[in-house]
Amino acid sequence: MSKFNKIFVYSVLIIASLVSVFPFLWMIVSATNKSSDVTQGRLLPGSHLFENVTNLLNTVELVPALMNSAKISIATTILAMLIASLAGYGFEIFQSRGKDIVFNILLLSMMIPFAALMVPLFRMFGDISGVLPMIGIDTLTAAVLPTVTTAFLIFFFRQNTKMFPKEILEAGRMDGLGELGIFFKIYVPTMKTTYAAAAIITFMASWNNYLWPLVVLQSPEKQTIPLLISNLGSSYSPDFGMIMTAIVIATLPTALIFFLMQKHFVAGMMGSVK
Amino acid sequence: MKKVLSFLLISVLMLAACSSGSDTESTSGESKDTNQITVWAWDPNFNIKAFNIAKETYQAENPDLEIKIVENGQKDIVQKLNTTLSSGTTKGLPNIVLIEDYRAQGFLQAYPDMFHKLSDTIDADAFASYKMAPTSVDGENYGLPFDTGVTGLYFRTDYLEEAGYSVEDMQNITWDEYIEIGKKVKEATGKNMLTQDPKEPSLLRVMIQTVGSWYVKEDGKTPNIEGNEALKEAFETYKAMLEADIVKPVSDWSQFVGAFNSGEVATVPTGNWITPSVKAEESQAGKWAVAPIPRQSSKESVNASNLGGSSIYVLNIDGKEQAVDFLAKTFGSNVDFYEKLNKEMGAIGTYIPAAESEAYKAEDEFFGGQQVTADFAAWMEQIPQVNYGLHTYAIEDILAVEMQNYLKGKDLDQVLKDAQQQAEAQIK
Structure with a gap:
């Protein structure tokens, strides 16, 4: 690469990273400022972080909301990994006649926006509430169930399974492993990076999920973090410093998980079997 | 097989953890005991x-x-x-x-x-x-x-004084007078008169309610845009403000609040719910006052509106x-x-x-000892009654776009005619 090209590439990259990092910086800086400084666009760190945190803890039930979000996200992620990988594996490894038709219908379902599903889904959970109140409206389980897996995740696992060496499966069968044994003892460990990438995607989507928890969770004790932040922002005179502090706290878990699994994530997105 | 079992066990446990506690409470609304x-x-x-x-x-x-x-x-x-x-x-x-x-x-x-x-x-x-x-x-x-949402014209007495206006000069004015004052204020202090968010021309709503007019006719459904004299005048006023160069554009709520907290604008014509945000900037205590909202030029228009x-x-x-x-x-x-x-x-x-009640008569030192609550309460009783109907926000979105066309030079009657057609097509 010529020197000029290098300069060009680097300057584009630097500008692009500034643009994507700036909102984060602003969020963190704003969490240390008082509301009127935030509205005036102050970019320097201030001394109000402690005050903002205290206000936040006094105004809302932050810890229970974090716990609710954590329960929902972890449950969703574990269930989604299990179901989506089994489905993706099945679609790729086992042969049957209607397989591709079913898979195409599944992919088509990706095109239906959630907003269109919401009313029938809510009605369904309303009816379930009459029979099984522990998984009906206003339970965390109801927030988990419709999101336990997505067509995209199944597709993602199927695509990655395409690169999985089928010969190993044969070897496993010959050595007397059952089909489930093959899946859990051979497939799962080999596809670790795919699982990592899928887990990050699912966890983030679930942690930030807004619309379904909003309609299905009614009591304040079951509030998740995005709902809590939405409430903070809806007042006539919002305390922006406090809201920014809440957003920083809400971002930490996803950021942490992403950084911990970053290496696997990148590998998983590139295709897991080398 | 052990792994399978533990996997399933974990999933079941997670779900159980999620549903814990929910069975002890009755769901709201359907509570069996109506206590x-x-x-x-x-x-x-x-x-x-x-x-x-x-x-x-x-x-x-x-x-x-x-x-x-x-x-x-x-x-x-x-x-x-x-x-x-x-x-x-x-x-x-x-x-x-x-x-x-x-x-x-x-x-x-x-x-x-x-x-x-x-x-x-x-x-x-x-x-x-x-x-x-x-x-x-x-x-x-x-x-x-x-x-x-009774509206008032919040204004900075110090800026107005610099431009040669007293608190009395701000009482019961028209929007035309408001613009003239705005020009003088800009000349004397360099400050803009007000902020506006081009995406949300809610000031139009405030202006037309002073004559008892709305985006829809009294049935609440028929768009009332073409031939609505109050709305036409509101459009003209809006354009005149921008042409007089007394408007600071903002793009969201925090910029709107920031503009008056930082002393960049001389007035805030809006609903009384903004009072806490105005008072949040304690350093400006004593520099604010509130006057009735300006009215339109027609005889029916009153100095009272709602937002x-x-x-x-x-x-x-x-x-x-x-x-x-x-x-x-x-x-x-x-x-x-x-x-x-x-x-x-x-x-x-x-x-x-x-x-x-006595509380309403309290004097507010932030507003120079003005009986702000009593004033708002008095203006509230004069607000003309209108049927807001079903489509306030849908029509306002159309108006926001057509307003931009008008500002670019499109003929006003045509602007309102087009907006009327779009509204009719959209809300049928």
Whole structure:
């Protein structure tokens, strides 16, 4: 690469990273400022972080909301990994006649926006509430169930399974492993990076999920973090410093998980079997 | 096989953890014992606080009723209500809900059986008359009017003085006079007169309500844009402000608040709910005053208008009697309660008898000793009544776009004609 090209590439990259990092910086800086400084666009760190945190803890039930979000996200992620990988594996490894038709219908379902599903889904959970109140409206389980897996995740696992060496499966069968044994003892460990990438995607989507928890969770004790932040922002005179502090706290878990699994994530997105 | 089992076990445990605790409580709204009612409202510093004060007031005499006040953002409430009501279940519905006046007719007309009539419960004449149209259907009242969005012209006395204007000069002016004053202020101080967000021309709403006009005709459904003289004048005023170069453009709420907190604009023509945000900048104490909102040039126009405000509704489900009793003894009739509301949080209700209370006559040092609450309460009674109808926000989105065409030089009559056609096509 010529020197000029290098300069060009680097300057584009630097500008692009500034643009994507700036909102984060602003969020963190704003969490240390008082509301009127935030509205005036102050970019320097201030001394109000402690005050903002205290206000936040006094105004809302932050810890229970974090716990609710954590329960929902972890449950969703574990269930989604299990179901989506089994489905993706099945679609790729086992042969049957209607397989591709079913898979195409599944992919088509990706095109239906959630907003269109919401009313029938809510009605369904309303009816379930009459029979099984522990998984009906206003339970965390109801927030988990419709999101336990997505067509995209199944597709993602199927695509990655395409690169999985089928010969190993044969070897496993010959050595007397059952089909489930093959899946859990051979497939799962080999596809670790795919699982990592899928887990990050699912966890983030679930942690930030807004619309379904909003309609299905009614009591304040079951509030998740995005709902809590939405409430903070809806007042006539919002305390922006406090809201920014809440957003920083809400971002930490996803950021942490992403950084911990970053290496696997990148590998998983590139295709897991080398 | 061990791994499979442990995997399944973990999943089951996770689900169990999620559902723990939920079976001990009854779902709100469908509570079997009607000793509990649920309220949905937004804004912890305003509506939630008001309901908490109401709860205290009520429970002092009726300790048996448990009142659960749930905070949800305004848009969230709209979303939740729409989903629940259109799915046809009553699961999870609250007993009492707060709805913004502009949106109320949409709910009342779409789900007429789901709201409980309050005509027999409250004395409609005791509330500001402009609140009746949005809260009623076919002459029956469904909403208990709560806060007012009565508007005022907040202004910086120091800037105006620099430009040669006294507080008296700002009383009962027209928008044309306002623009002239704005030019002088800009000349003398270099400050803009006001902020505007081009995406949300809500000032148009404020201007046309001063003559009792709205985006829709009295039926609440037919767009009233083409041939609406008040709206035409509002468009002209809006353009004149921009051409006079006295408007600071902003793109969101925080910039709007930031502009007056930092002293960049001389006036804020808006609803009284902005008072706490104005007072948040303590260093500006004594430099502000509030005058009546400017009027239009036509004879019918008054120096009083409204922006926002909401009312309280009771849903037609189990527990409605308890909900009605709670409201009737607090928001519906209790002067002491309104006095307390005003003292503790500066809220101005639309219950007229409360205006006689001592708290309303308090002088506010932040506004140079002006009796701000009493002034707002007096202006509130003059607000012309209009039927906000079903489509306020849909039509305003159309107007925001057409406004830009008008500013670029498109003929005004054509602009309004096009907007009328778009509105008719969209809301049929």
